[in-house]
Amino acid sequence: MxxxxxxxxxxxxxxxxxxxxxxxxxxxxxxxxxxxxxxxxxxxxxxxxxxxxxxxxxxxxxxxxxxxxxxEEDTPQVNLFRFKDVEPFEEEDGQYRAFLMVPFDQKRQFEIYTVEMEEGCSHTSEPHNEGVEEYILMTQGELEVTFHQETYVLSDGDAIHFSADQPHTYRNLAKSKTMYHTIIVYPAV
Amino acid sequence: MxxxxxxxxxxxxxxxxxxxxxxxxxxxxxxxxxxxxxxxxxxxxxxxxxxxxxxxxxxxxxxxxxxxxxxEEDTPQVNLFRFKDVEPFEEEDGQYRAFLMVPFDQKRQFEIYTVEMEEGCSHTSEPHNEGVEEYILMTQGELEVTFHQETYVLSDGDAIHFSADQPHTYRNLAKSKTMYHTIIVYPAV
DNA sequence: TACATACGTGCGTTATAATGTACATAGTTC
DNA sequence: GAACTATGTACATTATAACGCACGTATGTA
CATH class of the missing domain: 1.10.260.40 (lambda repressor-like DNA-binding domains)
Structure with a gap:
């Protein structure tokens, strides 16, 4: 704003x-x-x-x-985001790469990443602030999400929504690269 | 409230x-x-x-x-959405299929679809209500989006954001099925 | 024309929002 | 123990929020 x-x-x-x-x-x-x-x-x-x-x-x-x-103001416009123009955040020795496709914006209250995880890669996410929620949309591969000692396995096309203010872990179960879109929604910020 | x-x-x-x-x-x-x-x-x-x-x-x-x-009050929980459990909305003789992965919810103010378009398929979306916005996250293929007489070509991994309260047209430019995630964000009213 | 009504603004009054400061309490260090 | 710091609350002061009422202007009707 x-x-x-x-x-x-x-x-x-x-x-x-x-x-x-x-x-x-x-x-x-x-x-x-x-x-x-x-x-x-x-x-x-x-x-x-x-x-x-x-x-x-x-x-x-x-x-x-x-x-x-x-x-809120009313500001219609088009924003185009090119995958090839986005530098990833890399962790787990480059096995986990997060591309910030749609950056956070006060008006928007969420940001969107494309995440790539190589075979066997596992990644623990620190808890976000209270009230932050996460949506994962599977693109390809197979992903295991652990949250509150519960494990969820996601395949192509599946989606999951959970509160991201608790620790959670992702693991690639596929025999190749796994990809997904993740939407991080901040409490009306 | x-x-x-x-x-x-x-x-x-x-x-x-x-x-x-x-x-x-x-x-x-x-x-x-x-x-x-x-x-x-x-x-x-x-x-x-x-x-x-x-x-x-x-x-x-x-x-x-x-x-x-x-x-607002705080209600954290996990919701899992299975692609295979979702019946698509079909248009254009079944060439255009929209799967409602995450339904609209007052708290959420957005909904998420996975869309599949067969080769050569074209689809015009009626304008949504004023203030509605749309995000498209490419999964696979090549998509042409026409909005305000402007044409944008999206490839794998690209994303676009525009106001959905104007007419807009999608067209699959790939020689096979194109898939993307679309997030429809409604103004809080 | 005079009169009535609708509408938005100005004004005076009262209650309270917002501040800076002082204070009481709890915890830590020497 | 004393001294210091951190923390939240109480208090006095000033500015202003919120109201009821009056007023000026515009419109419609007899």
Whole structure:
């Protein structure tokens, strides 16, 4: 998010006004729906006031919208990522290679790697911060994932989802290279 | 969200304290990271104060977390998805097959498909709702994506990201089956 | 035309958000 | 033991959030 943190209340004001006008509601009507005073709603929309979380709570509940719809910008565009242009992170003497295909971005809240593991390779991942989750999408090969003393074997096309804030281990069970896509989702960051 | 609107600031206080303790940070350290006073952080954690959006913005940016992580409950678990157990959606006389590997979920805000396209297959996707975005991760083959009168050719391992609220067309350029993972991300509404 | 209503803004008042500082408590070191 | 440091809480102060009400403007109706 490129927005300076001092200005978030102005962004929220603009978003709130856009939503209100999209629904052809007056400040009075929104006041009735949300239980927030008309005068305060006007202040918020003009960016003249910095609302507390309880006021915003009333607004999102009254209007049936989400916090993110008040915060996020709209930036459609195309981003192309070339596998051959990406340098991998290598571990296990180069037997484990992680290519960061889609980097983390505040708006996105996740990042995507392509991972390659050579035959016999095993790799333990340190626990991520609390709330981080991981999705693995198998591309080729056979992968064993150990999580919470449980072992899961994934074949071509399989997928798995688990909390990545605990230690977990990957092992290539195939007689050749195993590949998969891994999506690391951060708690709404 | 089942929380009474009078209590949202108390829920946020509990979440903030849980995150702080999970990271073994003191109030002083969080104050340094976020630029919010130690005294205010204490008030927030104890539910003694109802913070403004600007204060919460400083906190989420300083700690690299999100609003939703301050509001939502935490339900970690493992979900395993087997390719062979998934029935595809078929189009283009069965030449285009989409397997829903990870279904949409309110908490998740995205869904994941594995798509297979036979040689010569072409497929136009209807525009999704405004704000929907799509990520394509190539598994095998060669895919042409047309978006906004622009054409992008993706090879093994490549990836692309674009707004899916406009019409877009996929075409398999390979002399055999092309496969890719597609992640459809919905705006939090 | 006058009048009524809708709408958004300005203003004064009250409660409280946010801060810096002091303090109490606990733990560590000499 | 004393001295020091870390930590969270209490308190006084200042700025402002949030409200109810009044007002100016625009629109519609008799």
């Amino acid at each position: 490129e927005l300076e943190h001092e200005q978030i209340h102005k962004k929220i004001g603009r978003s709130l006004q856009a939503i209100r006008k999209a629904r052809s509601l007056s400040l009075d009507q929104v006041a009735d729906l949300t239980g927030v005073s008309k005068a305060m709603l006007g202040q918020i929309e003009r960016g003249d006031s910095n609302p507390t979380i309880s006021i915003l709570w009333k607004i999102v509940n009254g209007l049936h919208i989400s916090f993110t719809s008040l915060i | 089942e929380l009474e609107h009078e209590q949202i600031h108390k829920k946020i206080g509990r979440s903030l304290q849980a995150i702080r303790k999970a990271r073994s940070l003191s109030l002083d350290q969080v104050a340094d990271l976020t630029g919010v006073s130690k005294a205010m952080l204490g008030q927030i954690e104890r539910g003694d104060s109802n913070p403004t959006i600007s204060i919460l913005w400083k906190i989420v940016n300083g700690l690299h977390i999100s609003f939703t992580s301050l509001i």
